Amino acid sequence: MNSQEALSRLKDGNARFVSGKxxxxxxxxxxxxxxxxxxxPYAIILSCADSRVAPELAFDTGLGELFILRVAGNVANTSTIASIEYAVANLGTKLIVSMGHESCGAVGAAVAGGDNGPNLNKLVSYIQPSVDKLGKDAPVTDIIKENANHSIATLLEKSDIIKNAVKNDGLELVSGYYSLSTGEVEFGF
Structure with missing residues (x-):
């Protein structure tokens, strides 16, 4: 399955989820x-660990269809990048979606700033470039979407495997935003 077919399949599944069917x-x-x-799996989803966000449900998929990585703030860190590289190199998956969501607490923590302890501070440091780019007064939704885009940029910057698969194998990276209130996923912003 190529990247466009995979994206279409995600969109169709999300439409079924949103319609309750x-x-x-x-x-x-x-x-x-x-x-x-x-x-x-036909797609890789880098999603937030938030309990209200379940990619398998949001895209109406079953076992084995999606390769999902969940970490607060859907950040591209060493562990998530390595896991994504595995799926790209060994499973032949052609689509990566970095999916933020409405009311993301990790992004909220980055906007609020302050000392949250060494582990959360490290996580928030991956989100901070998006806050810095748009400013703390920007709408949080815009920062969440920028963070999804930033994770994509990080994947391309930090991984030769991903970069080469984009160049040579038809891999595509797309940002997504999940609305908690409607269940709809907006792609590519």
Whole structure:
């Protein structure tokens, strides 16, 4: 499946989710058994760890369809980059989505600033360039979207595997924004 087919499939699944008519059928014993032989997810989703954001549900998918990385603020750090590289290099996945969401607490922490302890401070440091670019007074939604774009830029900057797959293998990177209130995912801003 190429990147455009994968993106279309995500959009179709999201439309079913938003309309309340999900059809994902690969959540049963047969699907689990088939997946013991391997995986071939059609998209990689770098998403926030927020409990209100569930990419499998938002895109109406089942087991084995998405390669999902969840970390507060959907940041591209060493661990998420390495995991994404694995999927690109070994699973042949052609689409990466960096998906922020409405009311992201990690972005809110970056905007608020202050000392949140060494671990959260490190996480927030990955989001800070988006706050700095737009300013603390910018609408939080705009900063969340910029953070999704920044994660894409970081993936391209920090990974030769991803960069080469874009250049030579048809890999595409797209930003996304999930609305908690509607369930709709906006792509590419």
């Amino acid at each position: 999900p059809t994902a059928a690969t959540q049963n014993q047969d699907a689990r058994q088939h997946l013991t032989e391997g995986q071939s």
